[in-house]
Amino acid sequence: MRNPEARAPRADASRNRKQLLDAATRVFASSEALPSLREVAREAGVGIATLYRHFPTREDLVAAIYSDQVERLTGGARDLLAEVPPSEALRRWMDLFGGWVASKSGMLDTLLAMIESGDIAHAQTHSELVGAIEDILRAGESVGDLRGDVAAEDIAASLIGIFSVAPIPEHASRAGRLLDILLNGIRPRL
Structure with missing residues (x-):
């Protein structure tokens, strides 16, 4: 039986993670103050729950x-x-x-x-x-x-x-x- 944790992430999950990393990099780079995670999710075009699923904490x-x-x-x-x-x-x-x-x-x-x-x-x-x-x-x-x-x-x-x-x-x-x-x-x- 396969270990469920050993599965490769779904294509949409990988895409969301990449979008979040790219968006977060842009948001953090352009912000002088600590940006909100909602701003990062919005920039990535995903919901806040998707951000927290990939990155539970800041x-x-x-x-x-x-x-x-x-x-x-x-x-x-x-x-x-x-x-x-x-x-x-x-x-x-x-x-x-x-x-x-x-x-x-x-x-x-x-x-x-x-x-x-x-x-x-x-x-x-x-x-x-x-x-x-x-x-x-x-x-x-x-x-x-x-x-x-x-x-x-x-x-x-x-x-x-x-x-x-x-x-x-x-x-x-x-x-x-x-x-x-x-x-x-x-x-x-x-």
Whole structure:
């Protein structure tokens, strides 16, 4: 006899979950204050009961958004490396990272509390993101368009600094200039 918990979710349930994650990401990113879960459900085009069926608490929703975004960000590094040269992949990935940071505004307090309580493994996320940067740096070193003496941890720290002084979207042009300066410093010296 099959275990009912082992069944794959129905197609409509998977679609609803994805709609909720996408809508919640947009709502949280565009909100300066903590948005209501009803607003998230409305944006997703589903009822509040559907939201609660997938995410019983606000913390469950925030954790799912966070996990989904980290997965997209690390997967984005691989996708970019398959499409463009490593230095261009790194620059585009920096923009993805900036968008990821910017999307946290409406959920920052909840997210920080969850990290502090251990509900979200911040160290694992940091490791995954640094790993994505390392993959790009290694690829760049192998083709000669990125220096081999740059640590991924230093790139991560630089990105956090840049997006702290030039948060997106209000300072996108300044952030872009700073990211270009950072990338130029990572390219091999001529």
